[in-house]
Amino acid sequence: MSLRHAPATLRNRDPILAVLRRVLPRDGTVLEIGSGSGEHAAYFAAALAPLRWRPTDASDRDFASITGWAREHGASTVEPPRVLDAISDTWPTGRADAMFSANVIHIAPWAVTEGMLRGAARVLPSGAPLVLYGPFMREGTHTAASNAAFDADLRRRDPSWGIRDLGTVADVAATHGLDLDDITEMPANNLTVVFRRR
């Protein structure tokens, strides 16, 4: 089986899950953007059933890993993965009751953040959460030396990548009718942040 494993997932999945239990609806569908290996999708879906999990990614290269992890966790509420480019203005996924995305907006051009926020405004009903996990700057400053080094490394790899400032993301989110509602500190200087559709 072609299961891909990201070591950080074992460290961050339970702290993220604790936030998801608090902010997600009890049922309905969570649309995930940039599911990658699918480890989060399977773990969260198994813990949060009957909530359905809709994994997507811009590329289908790891779709076998997504379905493999879902099988491994016995997570029958994980839907078959679909190709979704967050930048696109036509997402092939319909409405959702919540959105989740981990470790995507800093490892992608800024246009992906903008596309994700525009898309959240299109697919979420009023009051629904958009949950983002990853490193953020606060008021233009890195929260740890390790994040500053990570940011420099990302920008070396691709100048369009980089750790985003939470205030800047929140300002753009507000223009799309999404208000920053909750910030939870996570291990290794990451955050889980929750926006709510107005």
Ligand SMILES: C[S@@+](CC[C@H](N)C(=O)[O-])C[C@H]1O[C@@H](n2cnc3c(N)ncnc32)[C@H](O)[C@@H]1O
């Ligand atoms: C660092 S991985 C994170 C994977 C997973 N969410 C995790 O936390 O382990 C970033 C993911 O974002 C996806 N991605 C990059 N650009 C994207 C876009 N425009 N739309 C949707 N996904 C994108 C990549 O294909 C990759 O799977």
